[in-house]
Amino acid sequence: MNLQYLCLSSAYSGSFLKNMTMVAPNGLSIAAVERETGLSKDTLRVWERRYDFPFPGRDEFGERIYPPEQVEKLRLIKILMDRGHRPGKIVGVEMDELRAIVRPEGSAEAVADDAYAETEELLHFIKLCKAHRLDEMRRDLSQSLLRMGMYRFVTDVVAPLTTMVGDHWAKGDLAVFEEHLYTECVQMVMRNAISSVPAASIHAGMPMRPRILLTTVPNEPHGLGLLMSEAILTLEGASCVSLGVQTPITEIAKAVQVQSADIIALSFSASVRPAHVLESLGDLRAEVPDSTEIWVGGRSAVLVRRPPPTVRVLDLDELRDALDDWRRRNAN
Template sequence: MNSCNDPLPMALSIAAVERDTGIGKDTLRVWERRYGFPQPGRDAHGERTYPTAQVEKLRVIKRLMDQGHRPGRIVAQSMEALRHLSRGEASLQPSQDTPHVQGQADLMAYVAMLQTQDHEGLRRELLKTLSKDGLQRFVVEVVAPLTAMVGDTWARGDLAIHEEHLYTECVSSLMRQAILAIPKPANGGQPTVLLTTFPQEAHGLGLQMVESLLTLQGCRCVSLGTQTPVHDIAQAAMAHRADVVALSFSVNMNANHVVAGLAELNLLLPTSIALWVGGQAPVLRRRPMERVRVLHDLTSIADAVHDWRRLESHHHG
């Protein structure tokens, strides 16, 4: 997966790099000034263009940041140093909300199928696990830790980007089918939840995991996918008569974008619509925000839905 061996080197626009890596445009510009990387070229219109080798390095940096590394310590390092860091320190680290995750050996077997291009076997085995364990356990005990393992394996250079994309598509399609198969609850007492991300957030697998668990809780979910402008989020919430807007933020999200976007959304939404946020963005833990409920892990989703129902019954009691 060394891009130096690519037969046709390409250069991507800053918008394409943001979509591909999940690193915001503003962050890329700041790193360019502060750390001397990335080092984009310019197209005929003077716009930044990024060679594929730099984009590949940015993906590795993003993975390391997701594992808790600070950008100031890793952005200026060589690709070899970054891969060495991943190889030496990356490991399966189940989140606190998954105390009984599937065994690491079982998870590694899924990764091995990816590495041998056995996508049919991967889908078959994941479907078997989903059918046996149910959607709740599948999301919490398999998808969450397996996604972290796939990311770690890719960051070490042991998984190609097309294999990671295949994994994402396979898991997403299985969750989509499972969500559609969940019986619809009777009317009344069920919140309508609008799910999406801000324009700077391109990763949607976590959002789909949340949608799965919310649907199991009886919520009516309306997913807009990723990268929705704030004004459009507010318009969609009112058009669908949403009770809750749920947003996901990964670790690389610029803190100012998070705070400013949530403040703007608060102004645009009526007070009757709750705001739930989750993900790894540190600012969510550091700075309490008015009307914003932080879902610290997957298990807190059920608590949030329970509290919404309790307040709703109180208002109508």
């Protein structure tokens, strides 16, 4: 072994050890980052070479380890890519600017969502979420539900509060796990409340139709909008069957047949690519009978700009009228 090889080997080892010192104690492996962000391992490696981001450290085995702040930035980048932004234009952008792009002031989406006010009650729940006081948050949500009733609880608390949670996450005020904690609390409270509604509706003589199947399509993991819709529809005497989130199109079609569903209710968040929304709705329409209506809601911009003519786009406060309309048209 010659002296030149020894020098090169020593220099490489020093560089490798220096890179190892960059490891964050709570960093994620490349496989974990792929699961967390939806960006493939190959994409992460290509960006590392092409854009110098992300720049992971190394563990004791030489495997890539990504610090939490880089993972957070990758999540924002993925959201923007799903909206049509090119990675080369946004990978080098700072976090604050990325958040502003995700939710620009004055945008149609921001103006619509700014219709709510950050009241003391809503801010109270945000504070509980940040403090991780989950039992207290569940208790206070339940008390609000009992005081206001299901309909107003959904429209005046859960809907604006969910928007607030998304805003605070986009601003960096809430971590992803805290957003998940909020979701779990709301789901628990609302599920318990929904389970008590059907018996009351039957007792009041309300017709248990239409029969509505609720779900989201693959690549749409957000289910709170669906749960809010289910609460209102159930309260209004509809018979609701929830499949949860991310149900394959073919399985939705099978469930429609087995459950004799009159309506499919879907929710799309702003993070879903517009092309995926339109493609999913087109595929579903082709799979189910023409007599089965498709109702959609959520914050996907494409539903406002150019919804397919074969679906009905509804806000939460339009569900009651939509049910009345369906019942008039299907009175026989």
